[in-house]
Amino acid sequence: MKYVVVDIETTGGRPSGNDITEIGIVHVENKKITHQWSSLVKPDRSIPYNIQLLTGIDDEMVADAPTFEELIPTLQKELKGDVFVAHSVNFDYSFIDRAFREAGTSWRMDKLCTVKYSRAMFPEFGRYSLANLARQLEVENDNPHRALSDALCAAEVLIHCLHADYDEKVLTNPKIGLLKRIQMPDHLPSEQYDNLPKSFGVYQFKDAFGLPLYIGKANNIKQRITQHFSTQQETTKYQRLMKECHSVDYTLLPNETLALIYEDHKIREHWPPLNKAQKKQSLKFGLYAFENGKGEIKWVVQKAIGSGALRKFGSYVSGQTWLANYLQEAERNGWSSKEALALLTSSNQKSWLIDLEEGGAVFMEKGNLVGIYLENDYLHQKEWVREHFITVRPSPMLNAIGHKLTEERADAIIEI
Template structure:
């Protein structure tokens, strides 16, 4: 016995989404044996765009029963039946969540007519209810109203039951260990099955082939499946739009993180919130004025001929220069922490030796500025990070040149690597940014043994890479 269900709601998510109309046809495989249809008072405002889609407005549901009032009828008609709907996870999970909020458990076996249609009648360009019904000559009235859509789903479901091999397919979908009911309705099971249980990044794609989400994982297959169980509004909507999933192996977590960051900034996927913003880099630089006094200053990296050190906001630049002033007795005026002043009077930096008041020679002051510059440059190492490759026959490398992330690559263990030019032959060049800097700095602290320094016997070490 089946209960074929359709609901109209106040939105597209799961939590906080309220039912405005519900229709249930109890179906024995041959004919409808019972029916329940009702408007539902959601006890909240119905958005204008939902009214435009369904025609259901606040006035229509004002005197309708609440879900609590009709819950006994819903439980009775669906009891001991298999819950069937077009894109079943949406209808089922909204009802389950609504029942949870009124203290009632709602658990039923379920079948999805989208996934069943894809398996039993493949080849259609779209499996939306409207387009599928048009292709199959199924009459559908009162589109986007619960009873009209549910009735069309009954006819579609009967056709699926009568299709060749339906018994086997239905049985596999109802298997307790089957993931069919968990997968997005537009995603073929074969696409999910080919995902590897290895580190890397994955792309959720819509029906147009557009990347709508990029993620990273130590275990791609396991992480992808977790999206399908997540009932947050964003995840539900994203999964409903997912028609395909692609992936790239990374071999290790660091590369997965770096690859994810690059992919997000390249594709700007709809459902990725983090890392989309292009952060403007700033560089600290030095110059000598007409009086022969050396200055430290900062500006956008694009305006700096040769950056001594890079930051990703002006606050970090100022704080760093303040630290240099304190450590090397530099003048806030000539470090551009104070502008348009005759002499410095910085509230945090009070150890200037008087260069701004003519009490110190430029040569003595410049020696301390040069010492500060050498301190900055000492942080700009050129090195590689060596980690696990995608296979046992290769290593993964991350290249950092003079403190700037340059890219990553995969090197066969049999390859002869004797110079930075040899390394560059395997490197996919990437842009350095705030996220990559943080990722690499964190990795260096946690995994110091993975660093191979160009300045300390690198060539000898690299031959073993």
């Protein structure tokens, strides 16, 4: 296996709004360093003074250096190998990935982090900075915070890890997950994966006919889809995605709450073959109340009959739990049983919006979550809401979200 050990210097800590100023690359094969290369890189912005002090790289040094785009033909050769390795690999990989994408060039490699690998192989060290590992393993780093010197040091750390993990059982153990392998589905265009956003949303893996195979939600769509392609490779779901996925579609959403609601809605709209958890969800149980001969209110959770339930639930236990909490609330507020019933009955006749702090809103009607809106420019009119909100069918999970939001965001409720 050929490992490509990389270190970069940059103008700042995040890929967005910062640039690479130097790249160092070292090849490791058969536990030996076989090649090394480095280059300064001309950034699109000035190097901050504190970064100049750290790296020793200033604006004058990079003024005549090639840009990243100019280096791409060379980098495609230098980065050719089996595994991209770096100390805190996501930092280096994310900068290089972004630079390639901004240049319109497709690029992807499996990843390995020497921080995680050394922690797994040398748990007694306690600290895993490159400087501390260099001391512990007696590795030289003649010029810290310069790309090639740090890459050579990281390469030596990798070699020590490989010697300690002589049969590579730790490296290749999927449960430990050190080696992040990305295997693309056979029929998925690579540019679809490369262009995935790193935002909240709901994604769909689709088959050759455009029908959903699997629907999921994510705080970071690209990161979550990468996990699908790099973990649990022995599962039926993984194998089917590799063979049957022809495209990936997604809907961007302003926050996790709306992503969770929209995911549940889309799953129950399409019932994809690889989504199994929601298939057993339905509002089978209802809460009923009646007055006995003594004038007492009796509460009953039972299988739902018709449309007369005060509330509906996915299970008997969830119904009993909700009822117990509601009766405790009634007792705290000094409500009689008849008052508690009247309030619950009254709420079932109401419709209200809940404004979400992170953006968007949900629509509650008769105690059920029945609609969502993804923007902030909505009118507080029932007819407008019915026309413009995305209609969702109530489910145990959606109603639980709606009830929780009603309790937690009481100050954001707007009756309509």
